[in-house]
Amino acid sequence: MTSAESPEVPVLVRQEWCKGCGICIAMCPKKVLEAAADGKVVLARPEDCIKCETCEIMCPDFAIRVVGGRSKEVARGREDVADARA
């Protein structure tokens, strides 16, 4: 955990695991994320985050995690939330 866990940070990024593929950045519906110089992800607009978990679900490297997570119902994916950007 390189990002400190504090209430203001909606998602945590494990920098050592992130490979900078850019998927979370592209998939975030709120444009919360951006690439740093080394390609790895940084939180550019944490305040816009809606904790939709798309970044977490789409990250192939288990490198990004929504703090606290969502309700079991939502995590189950059973609600009719459409897929990321779909």
Add this chain to the structure above:
Amino acid sequence: MTSAESPEVPVLVRQEWCKGCGICIAMCPKKVLEAAADGKVVLARPEDCIKCETCEIMCPDFAIRVVGGRSKEVARGREDVADARA
């Protein structure tokens, strides 16, 4: 060829090949064939033969053959003759 090839014999049986399975006997629509003591086939009622080729087609041992054979059309099986006993 143990049966002599003569015009009166509608089907020839190769005794050395026949294993006496009885299929031709059962399938012949005209009951032309019968089993000898050793189980191999003999012509009991050659005169009833209609040269339908069922015995030839159904013999697993290539042991029985209709003399002369039928027209190409029939041999092709393309006519709507139903299968043996079907």
Add this chain to the structure above:
Amino acid sequence: MAVPIDDYLRTQFMPHIWCPGCGHGIILGAVLRAIGRLDLPKDEVCIVSGIGCASRAPGYLDFNTVHTTHGRALAFATGIKIARPDLHVIVLTGDGDAAAIGGNHLIHAARRNVGLTTVMFNNSIYGMTNGQYSPMTPRGRYASTAPYGNVERNFDMCELVRAAGGNYVARATTAHARQLSNYVENAIQTPGFAFVEAVTQCPTYFGRRNKMGTPVDMIEWFRKNSINAAAAAKLDPADLDGKIIIGEFYRGDAPEYTEVYDEVIERAKEAAAR
């Protein structure tokens, strides 16, 4: 004019090794009649088999013949066909050979749509090894390795080959020898991968274990329990349980593998010339 079966047989080896009443000989006759009607030159026909009672067929046939390893007939045949696309390559195989150990080669040959004609002699048993259950043995039937009745279900091989991409798919039984021969003829004429399932009797093992009576009884059983595809389509699936559905299930026109490969050769030669 009758088809010259004798001319296709290596008569010096007859009578063949199959048991009295074994249906394999009926299927073989149907295949030879199909070849005869098509009048294929003997030098251009290649027969390939694996291992099993069914797979002993090529040894009796006066063509280019190969008796390969268990389950691999289609892979050998693929090599032959691709190297010599002008040959008529016909694979004669058993249900164990084709559906058990050889299942993968079967679905891949179908997918590639290689121009092979495959006739599967399906007696629902491993005959050659004395009667173990096969992937075509229905659940509940007895076999030497199924003393309490078979736990497994059988494949619907025609459906499987079709799903894998086969270009011609049909099924008949030894009770329908004429129909069977016609299907084989159609199979040979269809470009791409063609598959004919020939349901047949093994009186020695399947028949005896399952108290099915004589070879004639088994043929009769096939006849009574077979139903035409068209008729079957109109029935409730539940009513089809235990029935043998016969007919031509599919006849397509997907391009044959070696023809597509010829285009690759052209492209490659162009690329090399550049």
Add this chain to the structure above:
Amino acid sequence: MAVPIDDYLRTQFMPHIWCPGCGHGIILGAVLRAIGRLDLPKDEVCIVSGIGCASRAPGYLDFNTVHTTHGRALAFATGIKIARPDLHVIVLTGDGDAAAIGGNHLIHAARRNVGLTTVMFNNSIYGMTNGQYSPMTPRGRYASTAPYGNVERNFDMCELVRAAGGNYVARATTAHARQLSNYVENAIQTPGFAFVEAVTQCPTYFGRRNKMGTPVDMIEWFRKNSINAAAAAKLDPADLDGKIIIGEFYRGDAPEYTEVYDEVIERAKEAAAR
């Protein structure tokens, strides 16, 4: 409460070996979320794989894990499941592993209806060996062994598994990660053989060879070219060319193998007692 993914990972080995943007990690996440939602005890989960990039998954997972030989995962898994029917045995496999060398084990596991959940990571390429075409590579696509475009057609693996007897069959892509996870969850819950095809991106080989852009581009491509099974059913087959049909294709209730075998044990014990 979120699913405890970290608890399922052998985090000491992270980051994993997969390339940046490889979709395999997305599929793995979907599988782990399904396990998490079902709250399966870790000791009762067994993950089995073959060889390939996809098949490296079990090494990262804190369950009973086996990384077997290429193509044989389902056969190993069959042994595990039959010996210990109470375990949840999940097979993670690639398209090469499952559809090429392992195709026979796949259709036979489906036929037997052994209670295994199989997730096939389909990137349409052999990733681990640097990009040769696979049985899931569509005709015309490029690969290191298809420099002139692939001659072969791909399987419709869902259709094939269904035809072989699979009791649950579904497909989704990495662009549909939530749906995919739900399918895996349903697969685990369905008794008998369950198969989920997860269409995924190999940006390193398939993507690069076929000029498909970044991993994000590939995911977008999946999203745009996918069509729901229900919607697809209404379209002309010709319009489906090149499309990825996603959805749950089948959910059955055929009896699971080990349950049927338990009946055999009962019958055998009775017979022995007699």
Add this chain to the structure above:
Amino acid sequence: MRREIRLSGYGGQGLILAGIILAEAAMHDGHEVVQSQSYGPEARGGASRAEVIISDEPIDYPKVTNPDVLLLMSDQACKRFAGSACQGGTVIVDSGLITSIPETSGVVYKFPITDIAVEATGRSISANVAALGVLNTVAKLVSPESLKNAVSSRVPRGTAEVNLAALRAGIAAAEAAGAER
């Protein structure tokens, strides 16, 4: 002492079972014993052959070469094996099935074995057990008691009575012939 027995005929006559019964009887008499049968291309239909070696010491080489006792139950078997009998060996032929006997160095005993069985049991399938009765009475290989027990324990369920009848018929026929000679 080592005695080699060969039972030969065609598939379906149950000669392998006969061999097993004989071997099992010898085992219960306390002998060392080896029973084997031919597999091979003949396995599919055609010829059938069972062999038994009965000995008082451990049996090293387990193959029959020149049998002391030879049972011949088909013309084909006769042609192939009649010559294999050892000098002075016992050769028993089913005279109902065999048309001619080639030269042999054994002593030939003819019995219409299959007919004897059919007469006793109504079933030709029990000829194998009738043959055992004949053979053991002539060649004295095992105790009649053990043979009876082995028949009962090895034949298919529900056929013990029929087979014991065949055995008795075989024994009786051989004894009668012995009395005559």
Add this chain to the structure above:
Amino acid sequence: MRREIRLSGYGGQGLILAGIILAEAAMHDGHEVVQSQSYGPEARGGASRAEVIISDEPIDYPKVTNPDVLLLMSDQACKRFAGSACQGGTVIVDSGLITSIPETSGVVYKFPITDIAVEATGRSISANVAALGVLNTVAKLVSPESLKNAVSSRVPRGTAEVNLAALRAGIAAAEAAGAER
């Protein structure tokens, strides 16, 4: 004389191609040559390494152990291989990518190789060829002519011009540095 060269960095920098180009140039100069590269778990992303041996006699043992010339193009490569250089060997580092250089028995030359390439061609992908320019100018392994030819014949179709520009830029940078020192 046998000279061992190791080119190391990360996947995607084209170092294997650089090794092939260098080897091909040496071959056309009439030398014996062996080029190899690491495979292994690193193959999937991560580190990359190419090795070349140039010799005037047949090359028996084909592995590089203590390179005479070492190119380091990533921190990871630097950490792993800096120590492998032979006493007094030539060690060339991409000073734009590498933050710290561990101890080495070679003589270190620093060049911002990737930056040089980007400046000359606008494309960082040509850093491998720029590195060859630098390296060959410092270590004098092959004739500049052969190197140029090898670059032209081995780089992907349509990129010869760009790569030759990178080569020239690398050579120029090394020559300039030589002038300075």
Add this chain to the structure above:
Amino acid sequence: MPGHNGRDLRLLQGNECCAEAAILAGCRFFAGYPITPSTEIAELLSEKLPQVGGKFIQMEDEIASMAAVIGASLTGAKSMTATSGPGFSLKQENIGFASFTEVPCVIVNVQRTGPSTGLPTAPAQADLMQARWGTHGDHPIVALYPSTVPEVFDLTIKAFNIAEQLRVPVILLMDEVVGHMREKVAIPHQSEIEIVSRPQPDVPPEEYLPYAAGPDGVPPMAPFGTGYRWHVTGLYHDETGFPTTAAPKVDRLMKRLYSKIESAADEITFTSDEFLDDADTVVVACGITARSARRSVRLAREKGIRAGMVQLKTIWPFPYDLVGDIAGRVDRIIVPEMNMGQLIGEVERAAKGRCEVVGYSRVDGEPIAPAEIVAKIEEV
């Protein structure tokens, strides 16, 4: 039916006996694919295993059978398969996996005349070297070879015990003749049979290192699904079981695999001999040929020839020392075998030129008769 010493006296085929012994040895899982001349083993187990709550499955081929056997063994079930030449060839890749991942199992190969389909119902002893070298890469192997039906019983039990004790695949080589012949076997009661089971961890799951071995070189093996979650891979792995490419660890694993068998070599080398003491000609043989060899030396002794014999019941690891010792004491070693010369290669290695080594091959599908060996003994 009480027999010798209260044991159950039975007339059993070699194949039947193997199946019976397997069940008594604790076998509870069989996966196989039928092939002559081994099929009776599967047939009998399909009937018997469910009677004792075990599982029988007929797989789609031999590759899958071997895989299923390994999978079942991972759950703790004693497992076996049986096959013949063509199937043995197909199993090789997964036998290597079992050897490398140290999963106990028993593989029976009832040999027939090869190569390829060969003569499926005729005997040969031509898979000896394949048993040793059939899979790719270095791997040690244990192979036992009975010559009588009672030995089949004994060595089947031993095969399971060795597999478990050393965590290795054990190959039981049989001759077609032995597999198909019936002999008298005194079946002991279950209680009389010594049964060995794989070593179990004595540490809690958190401390379990699945490939950390004690002095005997054999790591404890926790069954899957018992709280020990470990990883099995055919890649090189270290004590944790996870992949490694570190050269010293690679070296250590490979050498341990060999040394665990070498250290147990004495315990697992079974032989039987006759007239060895004063022999100047010794016949070395295995399987059915050893029976002819035994008779042949008796016949030779009757003729006043000082002949002796050794039967190797353990073929692999090969008893080089034992054979080497003999070579140092005698004039000639004769190696009769039903192949083109396989065992003889190892005998020559062991002999190191200290005596003459003469082979006698028979490759026509017929067993070697005692007289043939006598002739070879007499011909100097």
Add this chain to the structure above:
Amino acid sequence: MPGHNGRDLRLLQGNECCAEAAILAGCRFFAGYPITPSTEIAELLSEKLPQVGGKFIQMEDEIASMAAVIGASLTGAKSMTATSGPGFSLKQENIGFASFTEVPCVIVNVQRTGPSTGLPTAPAQADLMQARWGTHGDHPIVALYPSTVPEVFDLTIKAFNIAEQLRVPVILLMDEVVGHMREKVAIPHQSEIEIVSRPQPDVPPEEYLPYAAGPDGVPPMAPFGTGYRWHVTGLYHDETGFPTTAAPKVDRLMKRLYSKIESAADEITFTSDEFLDDADTVVVACGITARSARRSVRLAREKGIRAGMVQLKTIWPFPYDLVGDIAGRVDRIIVPEMNMGQLIGEVERAAKGRCEVVGYSRVDGEPIAPAEIVAKIEEV
């Protein structure tokens, strides 16, 4: 780009070179299944074969690949496949079929560290014995083993020629290091390369006996589809090609298969040596290890040690006489190899105790360096 003697000078990987040589040798059919470290051979042939009208197919596995290669060869096409350990294990059954039915083909095995998945990208020399004994039943085999890229060229051509001349499968064993390294190769023109093709019948089809051999033991082989309709079977067969179980015919076939290779042994045994004349220590090695051996004896000579070396380019049939001769003349033979000791077994057999035979094994995925062998030479 004209090079040595007007030849085309190219910097080629061992694998690439193998593919190029195959095409020049007349190969027109390749079937394979990808596996590291052999895949480049397939990749290059997928591009090059159609350019010359040949066929490339990627099969569903290695078993099918081997089958397709045999099938294609039956039509007269020179055919090959390439693989590595796990795939080599899978091909074994069909390699036996090719050997037994005498269908010419070339099988390349670019070895990696095994067993099982092992270290897929690291070198080892541990499939030597498998190459000899991998399939069931007796079968002779030919295996060649290059140590440099130019040797890859040379031995690939020879592999095809031997396959055709003797109607045998020929195995080309390669080390991962050789397969992946690039070296200078002078490619001759097609016209400079001697090409051998399988013997053809000189009788009309009615008189053709597909398994009747002349004095060289090699029967003429008519391509399928040319009017000679013959039968191919993996069962024992007589001169007609049809199955037989007659013991004398079975015996005759097996012995001919061995003798046809034995009679050609001198022609197909390739070695290379250095400082053999006066050596009292000789290093015997193959593949990449032979290069280290060569360097090591040079280094030893510099130290005044009378060391020499032999590189075996033909591994099977093993040159027992050659090695035996050396053993009779020297004090010590050292056998360095990247395995637990495989070649050494054959050297010991050949040496028959006439000199000391010492092994040096390295099994950690790293090649053996010259210094290691020097140390072994120095340690007496």
